[in-house]
Amino acid sequence: MLTLWHYLLITLAALAAGAVNSLAGGGTLITFPVLTAMGIPAVTANITNTVALCPGYLGGTLAQGNDLRDQSKRLWLYIPAGIAGGLAGGILLRLTSEAVFRNLVPYLILLATVLLAVQPLVRNWLTERKKEGPAGPKSDLWGLVPVTLAAVYGGYFGAGLSIIVLAVLGLAVEDSLTRLNALKQAIALATNLAAAVFFLFSGKVLWTAALVMLVGALIGGALGGRIAGYVKPSVLRGMVVVIGLAVAVIYFIR
Secondary structure, eight states, rough: OOOHHHHHHHHHHHHHHHHHHHTOOTHHHHHHHHHHTOOOOOOHHHHHHHHTTHHHOOOOOOOHHGGTTTTTHHHHHHHHHHHHHHHHHHHHHHHHHHHHHHHHHHHHHHHHHHHHHHHHHHHHHHHHHHHOOOOOOOOGGGGGHHHHHHHHHHHHHHTHHHHHHHHHHOOOOOOOOHHHHHHHHHHHHHHHHHHHHHEEEEEEEEOHHHHHHHHHHHHHHHHHHTTTSOOOHHHHHHHHHHHHHHHHHHHHHH
């Protein structure tokens, strides 16, 4: 049973996650370990985390709405892929036993940590690639299968999804990095929203914790926007990577 002290820690973790997500990404690497450290089963913690942090993707998508206005054809292509993948990932998670998922957790956290660490490298590579100009005739359809597979991962665990999707779009779609980033946000929103809606009926959402996290994450996101000029995303990202590595090591030892 969660105590008042537990809820305070959950709120602080969600607050930090909201701020981190708005500046560098990787908030799940903070909230998920806190939930499991309180004795919440790993599957329940993951599902609760997905539902609670989902609204944050909406804010990111709305903030880049101008860059999505002329991408309606791509949205009609990739949003269904994100929804289908998110649902598939959610179903796969519900079919995974607690013991199996608990054994997968350290690998999932390590993967998410590595993705967060290489995020600047991916962006720099994509930026240079776009400067070189079109590599040849391409169709947006090339990204359909990998985006769907990325969405399956997103529905299953989620941390690092945006980095995977952006890399896939950078390879498959010829456009500016700014517009691809906006498209990535919309796909991540569709993926997480689909998984979250599915989880609403799973009976595995710890609602008291989810509501506390939701409020904390929204406040943290707003605070993150205000302090964006004072904190370097690279420094914050490095801190989250260190935390992720430490958590992964702890889980491996367990």
